[in-house]
Amino acid sequence: MRTAASNVVGARGSSCCFNTAAHQHHLSRKPWWATVSGRGQLCTSWTFRCKTPIRCTRGSREGKRRRGKGLMPLIPKQDTQPALSTSTMRVYAISDLHTDYEANMEWVRSLSSSLYQPHTLIVAGDVANSLETFTTTMRILKEKFQHVFFVAGNHDLWCKSSEGPDLDSVTKLKMLNDTCKSLGVCTSPQKLNGVWIYPLLSWYHQSFDKERDIEGYNIRPPEKAASDFRLCKWPLPLDQMVDGSLARYFDELNLDEFQSAVANDQDDCQIITFSHFLPRFELCPEKRMLFYPNLPKIIGSDWLETRLRTIHGRHGRPTACHVFGHTHFCWDASLDGIRYIQSPLAYPKERERRINGGTDWLPLCVYDSDKGGLVEGPLDCHWSNYYRLNKRDPDNTELAPWVANLYRPVVASEK
Numbered sequence: 491m492r493t494a495a496s497n498v499v500g501a502r503g504s505s506c507c508f509n510t511a512a513h514q515h516h517l518s519r520k521p522w523w524a525t526v527s528g529r530g531q532l533c534t535s536w537t538f539r540c541k542t543p544i545r546c547t548r549g550s551r552e553g554k555r556r557r558g559k560g561l562m563p564l565i566p567k568q569d570t571q572p573a574l575s576t577s578t579m580r581v582y583a584i585s586d587l588h589t590d591y592e593a594n595m596e597w598v599r600s601l602s603s604s605l606y607q608p609h610t611l612i613v614a615g616d617v618a619n620s621l622e623t624f625t626t627t628m629r630i631l632k633e634k635f636q637h638v639f640f641v642a643g644n645h646d647l648w649c650k651s652s653e654g655p656d657l658d659s660v661t662k663l664k665m666l667n668d669t670c671k672s673l674g675v676c677t678s679p680q681k682l683n684g685v686w687i688y689p690l691l692s693w694y695h696q697s698f699d700k701e702r703d704i705e706g707y708n709i710r711p712p713e714k715a716a717s718d719f720r721l722c723k724w725p726l727p728l729d730q731m732v733d734g735s736l737a738r739y740f741d742e743l744n745l746d747e748f749q750s751a752v753a754n755d756q757d758d759c760q761i762i763t764f765s766h767f768l769p770r771f772e773l774c775p776e777k778r779m780l781f782y783p784n785l786p787k788i789i790g791s792d793w794l795e796t797r798l799r800t801i802h803g804r805h806g807r808p809t810a811c812h813v814f815g816h817t818h819f820c821w822d823a824s825l826d827g828i829r830y831i832q833s834p835l836a837y838p839k840e841r842e843r844r845i846n847g848g849t850d851w852l853p854l855c856v857y858d859s860d861k862g863g864l865v866e867g868p869l870d871c872h873w874s875n876y877y878r879l880n881k882r883d884p885d886n887t888e889l890a891p892w893v894a895n896l897y898r899p900v901v902a903s904e905k
């Protein structure tokens with residue numbers, strides 16, 4: 491769903507100027523979005539790390555120079571890890587590879603052929619729009635990593651006419667799984683060196699969005715804004731216009747027998763579940779911050795949260811971890827005993843706007859047996875940092891400054 495990423499906050503804006511004193515003096519009054527303080531403040535740039543002090547350079551010659559020059563190529567940092575013990579188990583995670591973009595495919599190709607060889611990679615959906623590109627991508631990844639796990643995202647289920655006039659998204663899901671099987675990529679739960687890796691299929695439903703809508707602006711409904719509604723083809727009786735039908739269908743594809751096997755394993759067993767979509771709305775910024783304020787209607791599933799709680803336990807546990815993707819926001823937050831992490835590659839243009847260039851943190855290592863388990867957290871992700879410092883305030887529907895100029899108020903005659 492190209493719309494999801496290209497309309498969310500952070501897909502625009504190239505400097506982190508809203509959190510600086512230099513910017514504050516421009517304000518005649520102090521609105522809600524200027525009231526945060528401390529590290530990891532509100533920032534218009536979508537970035538994984540936002541701890542470098544950034545001066546407000548908006549409109550300045552220096553700002554233009556930085557924006558033109560600061561678009562560093564995304565090259566994975568390689569060959570800098572310490573030597574491994576023979577039993578080292580590492581699990582890396584990434585989502586939203588979108589290798590239909592040549593720059594993203596190049597990123598995949600440029601991953602070290604030796605560094606990740608003994609390790610495991612979780613790919614949390616949105617690999618590619620076309621089956622051919624998907625196959626190429628997964629083949630390369632399987633050459634780089636010993637184990638690769640995959641779960642489908644919305645882009646993976648797009649059906650282009652060039653792939654067959656009668657192709658539907660359910661058939662495409664089967665084709666993706668067959669491709670994975672032939673490449674040795676896992677699409678079902680496996681236990682590796684004491685760590686369960688558990689893919690969970692999911693789809694979004696609009697009632698996942700529980701927060702107040704932004705009203706009075708010309709914001710398009712999801713059916714008109716998201717390409718999924720045009721490019722995913724659902725066979726009867728599935729119908730994405732009926733809220734929840736697809737979310738329920740995808741949830742039921744997850745296999746119960748694995749669920750009980752994992753849940754009945756030892757109490758201290760390490761489990762990492764993963765999905766493409768979000769299990770909780772708190773894992774996305776509030777509507778007033780988003781370039782597309784209706785985004786929360788097309789990102790997540792309540793069934794998914796219920797499902798993963800049956801695996802991790804209702805109250806979670808210290809080792810419980812869920813990896814997700816889709817919104818292209820880096821995230822690391824613990825909610826009710828489960829740690830939720832997103833580490834997307836995202837679109838090339840989105841990467842260009844990351845403050846520190848995004849060159850050295852993907853794929854993200856989420857588990858390292860040599861370091862005692864899950865990677866130490868919380869990781870320095872911009873928006874999850876923000877929500878550690880600030881409570882959600884969904885009743886506030888004043889559009890953020892970087893959003894407000896994208897929409898015009900609807901006059902009475904248009905309603």
Ligand SMILES: [Fe+2]
Nearest residue numbers: 495586616816
């Ligand atoms: Fe994506």
Ligand SMILES: [Fe+2]
Nearest residue numbers: 616643644816
């Ligand atoms: Fe997606």
